[in-house]
Amino acid sequence: MKMRSIGRLLLCLAICLGIGVVGSLSTKPEIAGWYAGLAKPFWTPPPLVFPIAWTALYILMAIAFWRLWDRTAPSMGRSRAMTLFGVQLVLNAAWSPVFFGWHGIRTGLVIIALMVVAIAATIFSASRVDRIAGWLLVPYLCWVLYASTINAGVVALN
Template sequence: MKTLSFFRLVLAVGLCLGVGALGSLVTTPQIPTWYAGLVKPSWTPPPAAFPIAWTTLYVLMAVALWRLWQLHAPSPARRLAIGLWLAQLALNAIWSPVFFGLEAPGAALVVVVALWLAIAATIWACLRIDRIAAWLLVPYLAWVSYATTLNAAIVVLN
């Protein structure tokens, strides 16, 4: 049982960090070029802050998924929570290619609003079965709230 638990944790962390790594492949080349040329609000963090924040959030997200997967028996509530968790991760995965890859902040704003809603729904679903998993996602919702305002400001300023 401990081997299965560890495997699930490694898989969850790998899934989240993998999404982050794929996003960085699209993002990193654009930072000194296209992104540097955008008008950004004064409260934009330095580029070095993003990988630190996202790595931390991806680990918290992974632990939340692990808790749902490992600590709770299959049920409709668990299936809903994991399904919403996967939906938010998919939206997370497409934001960077839309914003940076397509150079489309307006379209990315639509994606990040959908992401925010998916995270909020995931937290709500988690609260029904695992309060710790839900709370692990709260910093993520806070960061995506901030990222949404930043994305919106970039749309307005450019």
């Protein structure tokens, strides 16, 4: 692998994992207090599951983005996929501060619903230019769909 490609991969990892770190700054302080006091659906996993799952997902996301950036030829399709990736990443970055930091459970539900749509659009678009990049994002979509049911449950129960 060329140095340029390695640099791009490291940048993609830094961006995606960085979003996770920023999200954890607003999440972690709220877990033992505010979040613990919320009524949650019975299918909510223990808090320890979330950082493990998200770390794996952010790594897969980074690899997918790197493949789009480094492994596909410039085209309208690639530009569309990379733009949609950016949109879903912004929504991802917004969810934790809104839900945990501001205790905006309803606004968080709107954001996560938009994330589901943006991730699905990203997968569709990415798959058209790099099938592997698209498939790398499928676990992320599945997890966010699951997380959205938890968010909806929190809204319904509180």
